[in-house]
Each structure stands twice: as C-alpha cells, then as structure tokens.
Amino acid sequence: MRILIWSLIVLLILAHQDFWYWQDATLVWGFFPIGLFYHVLVSIVAGILWFLATVFCWPKDLVEEASAETQQTSKGMN
Numbered sequence: 001m002r003i004l005i006w007s008l009i010v011l012l013i014l015a016h017q018d019f020w021y022w023q024d025a026t027l028v029w030g031f032f033p034i035g036l037f038y039h040v041l042v043s044i045v046a047g048i049l050w051f052l053a054t055v056f057c058w059p060k061d062l063v064e065e066a067s068a069e070t071q072q073t074s075k076g077m078n
Helices: 002-016 034-057 060-077
Strands: none
Touching: 002 034
16 A cells, blocks of 8 residues: 555656646636646645555554553553
C-alpha cells in the first residue's frame, strides 16, 4: 500500500504543474476560471491522499508508544 500512496503522491506533484491552463480563459459554471478550478480539485485530491497516507502508512508503533506514555502520565497525576 505504501508504494501505491507514494506513486499517487508523485502523480499529484506532476499534476500540480499545470502549464496547460495558463492561457486558457475557459470558465467553469460560467464564473470559475478553469485554472483555479483545477487547483481546487488538486487540493481536494491532496487532502484525500493525505488522509489515506495517515490511515494506511502511519507507523503503528508510534501510536502505541504515545498511548502508553499518555497512560503513564495520567496515572502519575492521580
């Protein structure tokens, strides 16, 4: 899964370089410049990709370690 996430990140980096919409005056829905609309879509995809990366690629041992430290700290306060 990590290879897929990293591959999607590389594709997103390449897609972010949108030189093809620099001179395009097309409007989406009659008021939204296509270049800005494209960047909105790229930002939404980046957010979804970041969520997937944290769900599938986040180190499990960090979560367990942080949980153990929190439990020790809360016991020491009582």
